[in-house]
Amino acid sequence: MIRITLPDGSQRQYDQPVTVADVAASIGPGLAKAAIAGKVDGKVVDTAFTIPDGARVAILTPKDPEGLDVIRHSTAHLLAYAVKDLFPDAQVTIGPVIENGFYYDFAYKRPFTPEDLAAIEKRMTEIAARDEPVTRRVLPRDEAVKHFKEMGENYKAEIIGSIPAGEDVSLYAEGRFEDLCRGPHVPSTGKLKFFKLMKVAGAYWRGDHRNEMLQRVYGTAWASKEELQQYLTMLEEAERRDHRKLGRELDLFHLEEVSPGVVFWHPKGWAIWQAVEQYMRQVYRDNGYLEVKGPQILDKSLWEKTGHWDKYRENMFVTESEKREYALKPMNCPGHVLIFKQGVKSYRDLPLRYGEFGQCHRNEPSGGLHGIMRVRGFTQDDGHIFCTEDHILPECEEFTRVLHRVYKDFGFTEIIYKVATRPEARIGSDELWDKAEQALMESLRRSGCEFTISPGDGAFYGPKIEYTLKDAIGRQWQVGTMQVDFNLTTRLDAEYVGEDGARHRPVVLHRAIVGSLERFIGILIEQHAGALPVWLAPVQAIVLNITDGQSDYVNEVAKSLRNQGLRVATDLRNEKITYKIREHSLQKPPYLLVVGEKEKAAGAVAVRARGNKDLGVMPLAEFSQRIAADIASKV
Numbered sequence: 001m002i003r004i005t006l007p008d009g010s011q012r013q014y015d016q017p018v019t020v021a022d023v024a025a026s027i028g029p030g031l032a033k034a035a036i037a038g039k040v041d042g043k044v045v046d047t048a049f050t051i052p053d054g055a056r057v058a059i060l061t062p063k064d065p066e067g068l069d070v071i072r073h074s075t076a077h078l079l080a081y082a083v084k085d086l087f088p089d090a091q092v093t094i095g096p097v098i099e100n101g102f103y104y105d106f107a108y109k110r111p112f113t114p115e116d117l118a119a120i121e122k123r124m125t126e127i128a129a130r131d132e133p134v135t136r137r138v139l140p141r142d143e144a145v146k147h148f149k150e151m152g153e154n155y156k157a158e159i160i161g162s163i164p165a166g167e168d169v170s171l172y173a174e175g176r177f178e179d180l181c182r183g184p185h186v187p188s189t190g191k192l193k194f195f196k197l198m199k200v201a202g203a204y205w206r207g208d209h210r211n212e213m214l215q216r217v218y219g220t221a222w223a224s225k226e227e228l229q230q231y232l233t234m235l236e237e238a239e240r241r242d243h244r245k246l247g248r249e250l251d252l253f254h255l256e257e258v259s260p261g262v263v264f265w266h267p268k269g270w271a272i273w274q275a276v277e278q279y280m281r282q283v284y285r286d287n288g289y290l291e292v293k294g295p296q297i298l299d300k301s302l303w304e305k306t307g308h309w310d311k312y313r314e315n316m317f318v319t320e321s322e323k324r325e326y327a328l329k330p331m332n333c334p335g336h337v338l339i340f341k342q343g344v345k346s347y348r349d350l351p352l353r354y355g356e357f358g359q360c361h362r363n364e365p366s367g368g369l370h371g372i373m374r375v376r377g378f379t380q381d382d383g384h385i386f387c388t389e390d391h392i393l394p395e396c397e398e399f400t401r402v403l404h405r406v407y408k409d410f411g412f413t414e415i416i417y418k419v420a421t422r423p424e425a426r427i428g429s430d431e432l433w434d435k436a437e438q439a440l441m442e443s444l445r446r447s448g449c450e451f452t453i454s455p456g457d458g459a460f461y462g463p464k465i466e467y468t469l470k471d472a473i474g475r476q477w478q479v480g481t482m483q484v485d486f487n488l489t490t491r492l493d494a495e496y497v498g499e500d501g502a503r504h505r506p507v508v509l510h511r512a513i514v515g516s517l518e519r520f521i522g523i524l525i526e527q528h529a530g531a532l533p534v535w536l537a538p539v540q541a542i543v544l545n546i547t548d549g550q551s552d553y554v555n556e557v558a559k560s561l562r563n564q565g566l567r568v569a570t571d572l573r574n575e576k577i578t579y580k581i582r583e584h585s586l587q588k589p590p591y592l593l594v595v596g597e598k599e600k601a602a603g604a605v606a607v608r609a610r611g612n613k614d615l616g617v618m619p620l621a622e623f624s625q626r627i628a629a630d631i632a633s634k635v
Contacts, residue, residue: 001014001015001053002014002015002016002017002052002053003053003054004023004051004054004055004056004057005054005056005057006056006057006058007056014026017051018050018051019047019049019051020035020037020038020045020046020047020048020049020057020059021035021047021048021187023038023051023057023059024047024059027059031061034061034062035047035060035061035187036060036061036067036070036071036186036191037060037066037067037070037185037186038051038057038058038059039058039059039066040052040055041056042056044060044069045183045184046136046183046184046185046187048135048136048187049184062223062224067223068223069097070186071186071191071221071223072097072101073096073102073181073183073184073185074185074189074191074192075102075124075192075195075219076095076096076097076102076103077179077181078127078128078174078189078192078195079102079217079219080104080106080177080179081174081175082120082127083106084177085176085177086116086119086120086123089108089109090106090107091106091107091152091153091155091156092104092105092153092155092156093106093155093156093159093205093214094159100220100231101198101218101219102218102219102220102221103216103217103218103219105203105214105215105216105217106214107155107205107212107215108215111200111215112200112215112217117199117200117217120197120217121195121197124197127189128189128190128192128193129190130189131188131189132174132175132188132189133174133188134172134173134174134186134189135173135174136170136172136173136183137170137173138168138169138170138171139168139171140168141160141161141163141164141165141166141168141169142165144171144180145160145161147171148160155205156179156180159180160180170182175189192221193225194221194222194223194225194228195220195221195222195228197217197218198218198219198220199217199218200216200217200218201215202214202215202216220232234474237473238473238526240529241473241525241526242371243371243372243373243522243523246526246530247269247371247372249530249586250268250530250538250587251266251268251269251587252265252266252268252272253265253266253269253372254266255371255372259377260366260369260376261366261375261376261377262375262376262377263372263375263377263518267538268538268539269538271539271567272521272524272532272536272537272538273517275536276514276517276520276521276524277357277381279409280381280513280514281357283402283406283513287353287398287402288353289383290352290353291355291356291357292335292336292339292354292355292356293356294335294336294338294356294358296328296329296361297319297326298326298327298329298334298335299324299325299326300318300324300325300326300327302334302338302492303316303334305334305492306333306334306488306491306492307491308330308334309327312330314363315362315364316330316361316363317361317363317376328361329358329360329361330360330362331380331382332356332360332380332382332384333382333508333510334492335356336354336356336384337489337492337494337508339354340352340354340506341493341494344497345386345495345496345497345506346496346497347497347504349496350388350391350496350506351385351386351388351391351395352385352386352387353383353384353385354383354386355382355383356380356382356383357379357380358379358380359379360377360378360379360380362376362378363376364376371522372519372521372522373518373519373522373523374519375516375519378516378518378519379517379518380512380515380516381513381514381517383512384509384510384511385509385511386489386494386496386506386507386508387507388504388506389432389435389507391507392435392436392439392440392507392509393442393443394443395509396439396465396482397442397446397447399443399511400443400444400447400467401447403415403467403513404447406513406514407469407480409634410524410527411527411528412469412470412471412527414470415449415467415470416467416468416469416470416476417444417449417452417465417466417467417468418451418453418454418465418466419440419441419444419451419452419453419454419463419465419466420456420457420459420465420466421433421437421453421454421455421456421457421458421463422437422456422458422463423456423457423459423460424456425460426458426460426461427460427461427486427487428461428462433462436486439484440463440464440482440484443465444465451465454466459485460487461486461487461488462483462484462486463484464481464483464484464510465482466478466481467479467480467481467482469523471523471526472527472528477523479513479519479523480511480512480513480514480515481510481511482509482510483510483511484507484508484509485508485509486507488508489506489507489508490505494506531588531610532588533590533630533634533635534590534591534630535634537567537588537590538567539567539568539569540566540567540568540589540591541561541566541567541568541569541589541590541591541593541627542568542569542570542571542584542591542592542593543557543561543568543570543571544570544577544581544584544592544593544594544595545571545572545595545596546577546595546596547596548572549597550595550596550597550600551572553595553599553600554570554572554595557593558570560624561624561627564624564628566627581594585610588610589610590609590627590630591608591609591610591627592608593605593623594606594608599617602619603620604617604620605618605620605623607626
């Protein structure tokens, strides 16, 4: 007798061994048809998996997140099947699931073309339509190595050869194609209906630049036609909003190989930077932070004390002077501890909040660089709060309150909260970890924030809150963080004098709101599709004349607005006003101010708002009040 428990708590009994597919069929024909995998005692398995007595069982369909992962994994195999069908000499390597899709790496004698990609996708559709069963078998490791070598699949043989001797490996077959894989997979290719191949890129075998270059084919797969189309539409919109494209079109910044991963800011881009930095500087002042500035280059001995030299050395830029080794700082924390250590600190000084717009450098792989989102040189809105254990909860609660207001001002209203808890490899007592984790969670509860737990994802020195923004087209960007650190002040011997007169180690709260300013500005550009709100716009108004007779008045208007603190440009060219309006509209300024003889005589401006909205003629003073209100309200 086999007894199982379903997700609703109900139980079923069977007189003989049953598979996941059998259970689905016993529940109903609809579920049997929709089933693509199962979850047995928390583990995702094939529908052909035989269920042990007493197991908890769930039937997975394409609507389940785990079911969608199975679909994507199986579609990666379908891709490899189609490639082998069309290009028998190609060798398959690995093909994992990634966010929103999958990829598979191939070794082939020539690059795949767009025409090849279209042919591969067509063949995938044909194979899926045949609804070929997907079956699993197990072979001893050495037998599997021999099997793939005989097939000419040397990469697969190498992968299997790295598995410990004596172990078995599982293989999945569909039609004429068989692949090494742990699984699970859909029961047949007919379950794979809604997919699209996206692009081909280069990838080193096993991610090592010393190995041969392979071809990585990316694809996406979804549970329904509607979801696939929504995703493709989102990608089109993301391409329209791409900060790299808009950075060129709006003349904001550029990047060059003479300094890979470091940004060349143009005047308009730097105006955005300054707007963000000055706003954050005011946030510092309003919330009790003391702004500091640490050096860029620090001696190797400091990084050895902090542990970065052992754990992070390959990501640090290193230099030498007078037989001493130094490193460009990859983060600001050690410098802030050294500032804290100057002079005796009392418990009365705590919490002590330091903030810095600190420039950091990290030696990121060139292949991982991405516009201004992933760079080697960046500036953080970095802050460190030196406090006692009793301060952790109130400081975290207050930080979340401030962070909410900042994100709202920048145009983000959806925030996702995650608490990353203790990893297996950690320092400090469980009692201390309990206190820190509970403080982080309670601070979010008191702030009215729903959150999820990310077990084991905390740093070795303490747990953290991760704050993730959802943008206008649904993408997620992890930006802010609050980390509790019990370790750094011990390593660097920082102390304060407690109420008891004894020396104590302060806790350090590492916190950032926007994180890297470069990355955050990239996110802002994409969030607003380059049409930044008035307070952030690099040029807030452009004054245009209709004829040369208004040139002096244009300059008067511009001077008046600049005296108000606005970023204003003028266009006095001898061009038709319609041409000038059309040309400047492409640069997405919030306002165009047109002046002719009537406006000049009346001391007025004809106002056109972004989006080709004609607001009519108004006195200059009225426009000044209007734009000042826009800036104050952060619209």
